[in-house]
Amino acid sequence: LAKTTQPISMDSYEGQEVNITCSHNNIATNDYITWYQQFPSQGPRFIIQGYKTKVTNEVASLFIPADRKSSTLSLPRVSLSDTAVYYCLVANHLTSNTGKLIFGQGTTLQVKP
Amino acid sequence: EAQVTQNPRYLITVTGKKLTVTCSQNMNHEYMSWYRQDPGLGLRQIYYSMNVEVTDKGDVPEGYKVSRKEKRNFPLILESPSPNQTSLYFCASSGVGQGHTGELFFGEGSRLTVL
Secondary structure (H helix, E strand, C coil), rough: CCECCCEEEEEEEECCCEEEEEECCCCCCCEEEEEEEECCCCCCEEEEEEECCCEECCEEEEECCCCCEEEEECCCCCCCHHEEEEEEEECCCCCCCCCCCCCCCCCCEEEEE | CCEEEEEEEEEEEEECEEEEEEEEEEECCCCCCEEEEECCCEEEEEEEEEECCCEEEEECCCCECCCCCCCCCEEECCCCCCCCEEEEEEEECCCCCCCCCCEEEECCCCEEEEE
16 A cells, blocks of 8 residues: 655645645555545545646646656645645555555645735 | 435544444445544544445554445444544545546544543
8 A cells, every 4th residue: 555745734825836745655556646635624525636647627737757656736826715634645446455545644735815 | 416424423422332423425336434533643544345245444443343234324333432532534435446536525524522
């Protein structure tokens, strides 16, 4: 199982781009990288997922280098409402024997006015 | 609406009094799992189930039981709760296999306090 390491906390200001990096040195060939966002007193929710290179959706971008040992979640022009905890998860959901999941501690992003 | 529903959302109980936290999903997902969240420790997996009648331990299973008799339900049972099980609990479900991204759908959480 791939364990992940993220910064515990980050601060930013409204309108800035925020990059949160996750380290996952023992990622397996079939593992995908998924990021979740969690607001206080709510369950985490899916933001973005990728396998390699770059993925972009309406909320964020995910950059994955060729060796896949790390990934970077990029949030463009953050607002106060992006203040949350962000989790990186490395796992393979395409087979039937990969139910055990290890979330890291997450990164608490504080966006200031 | 696709959702994962947990009950109760809040519960205060006493040491040793058995309790069950229910979890139900309406997305026909094979995979379901339970997590506890404590300050500074992130999300830790308690148990998971790959399908009906198939369950297995996560990272912190001690003091918990689960069952998966139906596809949509995955209750978490605390036979004899202790104060160290005071925590915020989340249930999640996901589709498995081709056609699924593995995206986890989480419930809103159940805050449990054991006195």
